[in-house]
Amino acid sequence: MNSVGQQLETWNISLLNDRRAGYILQYEENDYRKAVSQFFLGTVQDQERERLLGQFFQGLDLAWLRRIIVRQEHEWHLHFSDQVFLEVLLVLALAIQRQDHPVTVRTEDARMLERYNDYLFAKAICQEAGQMFGVVFSEEEICFLTMRIMCAGFVRISQPDQIQETWDVIREYDSNLLAFVDEVLSSMAAILDCALDTDQNLRNSLILHLRSTVFRLRHGQRRSNELLQYIKTEYSRVYTASWIISMLFEKYFDLQITDDELGYIVLLIQSALERRNTEYNAVILADFARSFGELVSQRIIRYIPEIRRIDILSRYETDxxxxxxxxxxxxxxxxxxxxxxxIDNLLSEQGVAELKAQIRRKEKSAASQSPAFSVECASLFSPDLIFLQQKFSDKETLLKFATTWLEEKGYCSSGLYQSALNREKLTSTSIGGSVAFPHGDPEFVNESHVALMTLAEPMLWDGEEKVDVVFFAAFNMNSREERHRIETFYKELIPCMADGRFMKLLRSSRDSISLYKELFR
Structure with missing residues (x-):
């Protein structure tokens, strides 16, 4: 029973032992229904599910409910995955079975939900199911079903000719989300030095994805990301940069984003980067006949697909x-x-091969510039906030150590430690390469600073990864100048982490003043 009680606590359900009544459950109705759905979706094996559904919803014709959902799918030209279909079935079945136990939905959420096609779809299903089973679904029940659908990740535009109208509605009722996405793209463009803020496809993808993310986090449905470790390893540059997103997320939505959700955002941004990184616009400076230049350009485009466009100019057309x-x-x-x-001879195979090789060398050279922080980031660091070859018994002790130093110097208030600890309970802040990047809520930060710590022995950080370099970030982005400085820090941190010589220097340093000087060479 203790084991069962611990599992139920995940869903805010308490298992109480009453001497007269025996064991009883104490819960809010929303939490109970989420727990039942999660049990059937995530715990029950496929081969057992039908039997257990029949037992749990005994007396309720689930086959009819399935037919209603399928019919509405066809009418709305939708196709649900098996998991989403089962989720809709469970929400409807629970609403019918538990008519005397109403769910609750915030008024502001209900007003927003009514603006989306998902609400209209949920309403249509509830109306048909209500007629079939003699049940009147309340507005709260319709909104609750809408939220479960939106948490599953699809908000859609109904008709091609309504795209502009639908986006106008989203802009009107989702201005907070749009402002967040625009700020994220602006920051990531600055950090990654790539014009992501002009990528409309990425912007639209983030808007649709993040709307579902906000609903999932706000209404207690965690989403796991099986690719997370791969993302941290293979896309470490973007993953490191994306930690600024978590701070912006709190600023806009007063929610903490999990590293699983962050991983999905990294995939979207990485895809946009790869679309850009594999394409070049080139110019051939021709000191030969134009017809020869056309032949050369066609040969280059044929054998080097990364070059998407070539213009032939004379060397006097630099304007x-x-x-x-x-x-x-x-x-x-x-x-x-x-x-x-x-390239001396662009028509020869050797000339094309040399062109390919030089393009690769340029890419490698750009990625391997000597890493160091600029003077602009100097005020974020100080020798008395660099702690080398430290030993801590656990992560909590390390966080307390860092925040105590920051608080003594007046850089933060006492709430920073608890907010950083709460974040660690929700999501791991290890970013790969044996590096962790813990941080707390910006509202407790008076002046932005970084406490840099290296460990004499690697510490188990999140139950899986060990770390021996820790950047504790106390950031406050209240002004444009401060935000720019923090974006610069992230931008410069990424090549530092990718440089083996630099990381070796961090791990081997014994003197904080000498290391501070090396950081800003």
């Missing part, structure tokens, strides 16, 4: 817009431009 916007300048003699790639 041409195509020249200014080019990623590569292909030439037979130097034009004193850092973008230049000098």
């Amino acid at each position: 041409n817009p195509h020249y200014r916007e080019a990623d590569l300048i292909i030439t037979r003699t130097s034009c004193n431009d850092p973008r230049e790639v000098i």
